[in-house]
Amino acid sequence: MNKIGYSYVLLLLLLLTKSQALFAQSRYTALLPEIDKAVPAESNSDLRVAADDKGNETNKSFFKFDFRNLPASAKIETLNLKLYNRPNVNMSDFLVQLITALRGTNEWTGSETSLTDPKLSWAILKNNTEGPIGRAEMRKSTTAITMKLKLPGALKPVTDFLPDGILSLATRSPEKGQDTRFFSSITAETPFNFSKKPKLQVSYEIDPYPFREDWAQPFGNAQHNSLLNWKSNAVVQEAQIRTLPYGGGYLQEIGPTGALAIYKNLPVVFTQATSGTSAVFYVKQLDSKGNVLWQQGVDDVAKSWPLIDEQGRLYYISKSGKLSILDLNNAGNILFSKSLSEITNKQLSTINNNAAIGYDGTLYLPSDTGIVALSAYPQCKIRWKYEPKANEINGPVSLSPDESKAFFIAVDTQQKKSRLVVLDNMDGSITATSDYVLDGYQNDTNFYIPAPVVRDNAKVFVLNGFDNGNKLFVFDIDDKGGIAQTQFIASGSSVNTGISQPVVDAGSNVFFVFNSKLAKYNADLNKAEVFEKSAALDNASVLLTNASSHIYATDPYSTPKMILGFQNDTENPNAFAVAVDTAIGNTKKNIVLAPDGTLYTVTATNLIAVTAAKVAANDIIISQTDLKTNTVYRATNSITVEGITVAPSVNTILNSGGSISFKPGFTVTKGAQLNCKTAN
The missing domain is CATH 2.60.120.1200 (Jelly Rolls)
Structure with missing residues (x-):
């Protein structure tokens, strides 16, 4: 038996070709x-x-x-x-x-x-x-x-x-x-x-497996999170925090969120140099230790969270109103750089909220003059435009999973009320609007409008606040895009707003914080099913999830700041909790999950990686029948792989805190790539 041991975590990454036989x-x-x-x-x-x-x-x-x-x-x-x-x-x-x-x-x-x-x-x-x-x-x-x-x-x-x-x-x-x-x-x-x-x-x-395995989008655009397709065999029981160097400068902040992305299992960060350089703003990709693999200068601070398409192209939209497209597979080489005004024939010059991207490469750009759907690069032509009503501003776009419908919140700035708008994504025509049941999302002179969260093609969840509110509205959508029913869940408290922005997992479970506890939406009763034994969370915490219904949270408001893990178990929900040292700084409202299970978040001057120190499985044996695609297998002590043949349809990560062993007869189908590295 061949045995490989490391003092930290060993990561075995099998990056193989696409599946041909799995459901679509x-x-x-x-x-x-x-x-x-x-x-x-x-x-x-x-x-x-x-x-x-x-x-x-x-x-x-x-x-x-x-x-x-x-x-x-x-x-x-x-x-x-x-x-x-x-x-x-x-x-x-x-x-x-x-x-x-x-x-x-x-x-x-x-x-x-x-x-x-x-x-x-x-x-x-x-x-x-x-x-x-x-x-x-x-x-x-x-x-x-x-x-x-x-x-x-x-x-x-x-x-x-x-x-x-x-x-x-x-x-x-x-x-x-x-x-x-x-x-x-x-x-x-x-x-x-x-x-x-x-x-x-x-x-x-x-084919969903392997499917956009490196396309991990930020939390607010949950329907585009590739990790909805990644599973894990074991929950993390203890975690550790590391700060990574990332090459210096300030880590950019996009409104109330930090700019951060994952590509090919590694972090992509967005920095602003402190002084003394001609190119102040950078996009950088790092290795797992924080070493800069490459960096590319861009024109200005980002106005939208970063977007990455299927072919590894990153869309960077700056505050100055320029769209730059970087090739992440070629050291960030700039493929395209034009002003939004030029691209859209002067329909918009800048965006006022986060952009979104479809699986088909369509860009959705919200602005004070309306929402533009821009066809995929390299064509980049206007597919449709939503013209706002007088005194109306619009929030970011979310799509139904099949991308036939587009959803956003339209705020009447005079009435201080807002509504959900549903568009036919083929031509941008309105299929439905709700009544003005939502609040105005105003803070001082600014409007902070959240992205709707879409489950399946039939329910849309809208928080009555940007990151926390006292009501979570639930809109039922029929086959034609009409709003069939409007309900809401109330936190029951006007002082403590009580409800966070929700996330949806691959099993259509909807998780959110409810009065400082983790909760799950109960569709039959239209209520919050509260995990009463969960660790306490601030109601504005940020959640994300994977295909195994493991939930991760960053709580940037607690003292100390916390990163937490949960499982979908009302009797035993808590997985791990790790505090962020005050010397590291205040964490921003951003957390992303890499396929190997590493969590990343940022402060103004620190990139933070959260990795497992102990998982529920101490030792595991993987046979041919056990090996599943888009799965990270983790063990605290050892992983043993039987003498199996890895098919070209498999994309699997083995992550052991001690050793990984391969029994005689282990083979990888021709064309597969086998990478081994330590993750410390």
Whole structure:
């Protein structure tokens, strides 16, 4: 038997390829065309389909859609082409016009001026062996048409039906004397018409394991926390605190939260140099000991918490209103840097709250002038914009797990009241709003608006305060995005506000602090199920969770400041509690969890790592049947791995306080990576 021992914690990381056989999760997105153009071109840049009195087609419209920025594991289920038409006053009230779509090759460029151009020959029906792949009917009252395309025909990866990831389409109508004009990407580039851009509505599935294993987002954006997919075999019983060097300077503060992220199991920090350097603001990635692996200068202090997409690109939005995209896989190389004003055609110049990112790469940017949904990099075009009412400001966006709906809080600054707004995320149209049941979220002259917390696709939790309040509202959402019922849980105290911002785990459990105790939402009774034996917590503590329903908390208001762990057990909820030495400084309202189980938080001048000193399992043996993906196996003394074969679908961490042993016969499937390191 091969045996490896360390005096601290040994981390064995098996980073293997993607699973092909495990259950999938459904998602929705909308793709904007890279090219959309009428041929011959219209003077006002509209799209157009038309035929003369003999049925000869005189105008067609062409589209090119790029699928290459969808998640790597996406399997496409359905495609719907949606076009928004301009009113046709000359159309008869009784006439029905048929619009069809053809699929073509991708050699055309958008510079073509005539339908006789050889590059567009595929748009002539007799030349297209596949025939129409979509149909929709137009009437005088029609404002938009939706064509369900015949492809892909069954659930398929993009490359199975689009080898180069590009889909070319032409829309046409050979009916005599008919003429229909549609909004194009250019003519819909005005605030009230953004949602009328041509779009391809895509439903797709993704394999959840391994799934965005390094995509750990901050606590307020809980539905994007990759650790909802990571489990642990054992709860931590004792923990220890270490301060890491991080390369100096002040750790940035974004409003009331600290800037901190995790990528490839390692912390990414955001610092401000004290003096004497030309580049004052930095993004840095560290190793587990706090050594700086690389650093990249950015233009200003961050205005939003950091966002990381599936491909390891970090989105840094500065107070100066610049969006910079850094490649975390290439020493933070800056891929893109433009002002928000330029990107959004002057629709917004800065953001007023935290941004969010979808699984599809869409950015959601809240501002004083509304909320903009920006399509995935590198396209970065406005998908839709929400126009606020007079005297209204908006909070950060949260998405339903399938991303079909967007939720945010809209505050009326005069009434000092607010409401939950539900949007159809395909085009930004309003599907529902609540009554003005929420408070104004005002503190002095500033408004601190929380992100709604979404469970499944059916319940939305909104705290009546930024980080603590006396009511937690529960909105039931129906299949169409309507608000079916509004309830709330009250803390029963007006002095001690009593309830923290909630978090949702992978099992749809909703945890929060309730009158200084850990609690769980009971949907049957619409009440807080209080863990009466839990350690005391300030009601503004920050919580996060993993797929094993282990709950972690930072309490930045207690004396001393505390980092705590809990388990979903009403009789035995407490796992560990560790105090932060006052010499380290005041912890900010930020805590993140790395896949290996390390917790990170920050003060103004210290990066803090919390690691296990003792876990519930002293010694464990892992056999073939025991080995699960997206799981961290921990033991205080030893881990023994039987003579097993690790399949390419497995992504597992072994974390032992003493030793890890491999029995003869242990093998790793070709293509796997095996990394061993100490975590001290």
